């Protein structure tokens with residue numbers, strides 16, 4: 001009898017210990033919980049100029065328009081596309097559509113995410129819940145930008161990157177992120193699901209090219225010291241943007257192509273591969289990437305061309321074609 005109660009006691013202690021460990025790991029995990037979107041409204045407070053630009057883009061406007069059935073029957077029908085996928089039959093409530101068309105926002109971690117706007121700041125710069133407080137903190141409440149120590153700056157940039165901020169300086173990662181949506185290649189959807197959408201009339205644009213699509217309505221480049229000027233890129237900057245965009249398209253399309261047997265989806269991705277290869281032809285630094293289009297090689301390529309002027313090597317799109 002005595003032995004049994006000792007056994008039970010030990011069992012109980014074990015249970016407490018285990019519960020403690022699980023509880024603790026749960027707590028550690030939740031401190032690093034899935035980052036979520038806080039919404040563009042919050043960014044406006046400090047990034048007014050960027051917000052104004054965004055409000056004049058299709059990414060913003062689309063929130064009010066894209067779910068509506070077009071009168072012109074030759075245009076893509078949201079209803080038909082929704083029929084091809086699982087889940088809710090209303091676009092703003094369908095998980096698949098939300099991944100690319102909307103920003104699912106939450107006030108805090110326990111909040112139910114809700115489509116608050118179209119594609120927005122956090123779609124391109126990363127969900128901000130974990131990096132927001134870090135990215136603009138120069139080392140304490142009273143420390144101003146020009147008082148920040150060099151060490152602190154390095155740490156601030158690295159820490160917010162680790163928490164999911166895609167800094168504008170991370171050229172390849174920024175471009176790669178456009179391709180997730182514009183290449184119809186979202187990692188949270190299977191190639192089969194994406195192919196079904198395509199089959200139901202969802203558009204894909206193999207001519208999505210980074211300079212053309214980022215330097216028109218979307219462009220916001222208010223960098224110090226001229227923070228009031230939305231600066232245009234120099235030809236050298238444009239040439240790097242162009243090849244980095246092609247590198248990201250090449251990797252995205254090569255991966256997408258290998259995942260599907262659907263003829264239409266495969267053909268669209270093949271076209272993206274062909275366009276990207278044409279865009280990179282004649283760029284000496286791209287040889288390794290063209291031979292083996294992996295993400296690793298693309299990142300290496302982006303590092304190799306940093307600071308170079310390739311405007312004599314690539315054919316840039318005409319300004320009048322910017323979107």
Ligand code: HEC
Nearest residue numbers: 038039042043045046121122125128135136145167168169
């Ligand atoms: C309380 C003010 C504040 C809020 C709110 C805020 N930011 Fe910032 N943000 C700043 C400051 C200040 C900087 C400049 C940091 C630096 O000097 O590197 C910055 C920098 C950035 C940068 C990098 C700019 C560069 O030059 O590389 C991005 C991107 C950015 N913020 C996005 C956002 C987004 C998206 C939101 C909303 C989710 C947001 N910020 C909310 C103050 C803010």
Ligand code: HEC
Nearest residue numbers: 076078081082085096097100181182184185186203204205
């Ligand atoms: C992988 C990202 C992605 C997903 C998922 C996605 N879309 Fe799209 N959708 C896009 C992009 C990018 C465009 C713009 C394509 C273009 O015109 O080049 C677009 C365009 C559209 C258009 C045409 C809009 C117009 O202006 O003509 C409709 C309609 C549409 N999507 C419906 C849906 C529906 C319904 C779902 C959910 C079942 C969905 N999409 C899921 C990325 C996506």
Ligand code: HEC
Nearest residue numbers: 040043047050051054119120121124168174220221222223
């Ligand atoms: C379609 C993707 C996209 C969206 C949406 C977007 N950005 Fe950006 N953002 C970029 C890119 C690309 C750059 C890099 C610009 C460059 O350096 O050429 C950038 C640069 C920036 C910068 C640094 C340049 C500057 O203007 O100071 C800030 C800050 C910034 N974004 C904040 C925001 C905020 C705030 C929003 C929402 C109101 C937003 N972005 C929406 C893609 C986007």
Ligand code: HEC
Nearest residue numbers: 058062066099100101119123124177178181213214218323
């Ligand atoms: C989260 C998904 C997503 C990301 C990331 C994204 N976009 Fe988009 N973008 C869309 C969707 C969806 C549309 C189409 C909206 C519609 O037609 O209603 C669109 C439309 C556009 C348009 C308007 C095209 C036209 O024909 O008028 C431009 C320009 C654009 N995106 C540029 C960019 C660039 C550049 C980047 C990266 C810096 C980017 N987008 C990142 C989802 C995204």
